[in-house]
Amino acid sequence: MFFCKKKKKTEPLSHQLHEIKGKLKKSLRNPCQLKIEHVSEKDQMIVGQIRQTTKMLNSNNVTRTKAYLDFYLRYPEIHWAFLGHLVSRNGGWNMTDLKGDLLSRLMSEKKQEEFFEFLERGNWLIFQDAFPQFLLYEESLRQGRSLFYLLPCLDISRFMEVIWNDFWLRRDSYILAMAQVVNEQSYLEARMIQNPFYKEKVLHTLEFVLQDLLSFNQILFPSGGEKTVLTGMTIHQFGSLHERIVLGRKLYQLLFKRHKEILGWCLSHVHSGSRKDYWPHIFNDVNEGVPGPLQIRRLKNCRLIKGSPKLFSPLLEHVWPNMRHRPAESGDWFDDPDVVVYLKKIDEVIDGEITGDYCETLQNLELAVLAKKAVFI
Structure with a gap:
């Protein structure tokens, strides 16, 4: 796995990260991983129950999104x-x-x-890798002892076994969260981003390029009471592992800078998949428009032009059925202990102002739809 080497090698690591790096090196020298048939019957039952619970909660985007929040409310030390x-x-x-x-x-x-x-597929893959780790942590707390030696039985990277064992001792929520950002994005890299099928069908298509040009790949964090405020960030280089990891670090800082307000919004707005969740003045989960091509503009300065129908943003359950997934591809991404540089604490000033950019995105996308005949001749 390639990681960006632009950072100066002379930048010092903390004592904790030095220790983690040493343990990661050791894990590479001793790649033998525990197999499910070599653990006790009791441990096999734990692994089986974790797999069963994860599968049930991983039915669709709505169920997994709720599961993340429910877990965080039980264990707020698990920031990711x-x-x-x-x-x-x-x-x-x-x-x-x-x-x-x-x-x-x-x-x-x-x-x-x-x-x-x-x-x-990406949403499903991340959940089926991340949530078993959470459930194993929960069981470890229940039993009062570390059970992270079972992570290999759940096909979790040896990188995370080192990280979870360190967290069990030090309770460093930041390092755990950054490690999970690195782990999940690296986990996706070979299975999704470098997958020839998705490269051809999605990442290299005109539609994906168009979305990128229009900045229609923004991560939005709603907050506030009666009037929702949007913060967030945009990523253009989705195909770059380094850029996705850096984005994850920035999103983390932004999220916990406004933690109370964003959490309050999440608790009062159940996730439905519809953008009506945060902007009901622009979006509706009922289609108010008429069938056929879009004829006239409806948006100006992020407001609906008087008399215009709201933009249709349906409930997820109404437009996409649950998908049957093939098993996750095998393999451990971890092969470079230098990845610990991503775990360093870096104080960055993250503005997070995105409302103006997001409004421009919607308007540009609407213009692209109006110009469709000219663009796609």
């Missing part, structure tokens, strides 16, 4: 669970966009299905 909840909310909104007022007019039904499969 809250970050995972917010990013998964955004994943659901992206899924329903494919059947909403704008993107559905730029894509054929086949292309919509290919994009949905891409989004759903």
